[in-house]
Amino acid sequence: MTAVAGRRAAGFQYVRLAVLILFVLIFLIPIYVLLVTSFKPLTEADPGQAWNLPQTWTTEAWRVAWEKLAPGLWNSVLLAVPGSLLSCALGSMNGYVLSKWRFPGADVLFTLFLFGMFIPYQGVMIPLVQLLVGLNDLTGLDGVFYGGIPGLVLAHVVYGIPICTLIFRNYYVTIPDELIEASRVDGAGMLRAYWSVVLPVSGRPSPW
Incomplete structure (x- = not known):
């Protein structure tokens, strides 16, 4: 029974993997068409040839798109x-x-x-x-x-x-008040405590 259950579990894993691969392929189809079309000249940019690889590879569309989009992106x-x-x-x-x-x-x-x-x-x-x-x-x-x-x-x-x-x-x-109080004891004011104690720990996960 254990061997049968193991084969069933393995078969289920294969089926699930096949379904996931199918979903990935379906998801990638528009990306494939988009990339392939972007390297085609205007004469080949036809819906009937969307699946075909370019006969003449060109980056002219990329250059024109960058010229149009660069000011807005900047x-x-x-x-x-x-x-x-x-x-x-x-x-x-x-x-x-x-x-x-x-x-x-x-x-x-x-x-x-x-x-x-x-x-x-x-x-x-x-x-x-x-x-x-x-x-x-x-x-x-x-x-x-x-x-x-x-x-x-x-x-x-x-x-x-x-x-x-x-x-x-x-x-x-979440920062312990003792840290702020210790900085005050050392003579740090409001801004000094912020700059030397609080700000350095702002870019890391809280250990407390």
């Missing part, structure tokens, strides 16, 4: 990288203050931060445009805040602060 980098870094930096400092430097109204302030996560984008579009236009007029930098990358970075930073504050605050709560 703008995305200019937007996403500064916006993410600034949101993380400000959220880290907010989380540190709300978790380790308690003050009257800290819980209320933290709740207000969380409300920022649930404000729909549609509800602030008009005030946001008015703010960016006002910043253009105030600074005299036409096309910088409204109609420029810095304005989009500012908007993304403001919207990223609540979620970053929540993440860092929940992490910093």
Whole structure:
């Protein structure tokens, strides 16, 4: 009976493996057609020849696509990288203050931060445009805040602060208060304790 059960289990494993391979092939079919078509000249880009390999291999389509997409991709980098870094930096400092430097109204302030996560984008579009236009007029930098990358970075930073504050605050709560107290005994102030104690452990899993 044990041998029969073992053969049945092995047969079931083979069937399951065959089904998984079939699903993988089905998943890869569109990717195959996409890649093969991308190396074809325009004269061969026909639905009736979608499965056929190119008769003439060319990277012209890749070159044209890169020329069209490169400006937008670079703008995305200019937007996403500064916006993410600034949101993380400000959220880290907010989380540190709300978790380790308690003050009257800290819980209320933290709740207000969380409300920022649930404000729909549609509800602030008009005030946001008015703010960016006002910043253009105030600074005299036409096309910088409204109609420029810095304005989009500012908007993304403001919207990223609540979620970053929540993440860092929940992490910093797990850091023992004794570490902060020990830094105070050594003469470290609020910023020094953050820079020398809290910030170095922000990029690693919590050992506590």
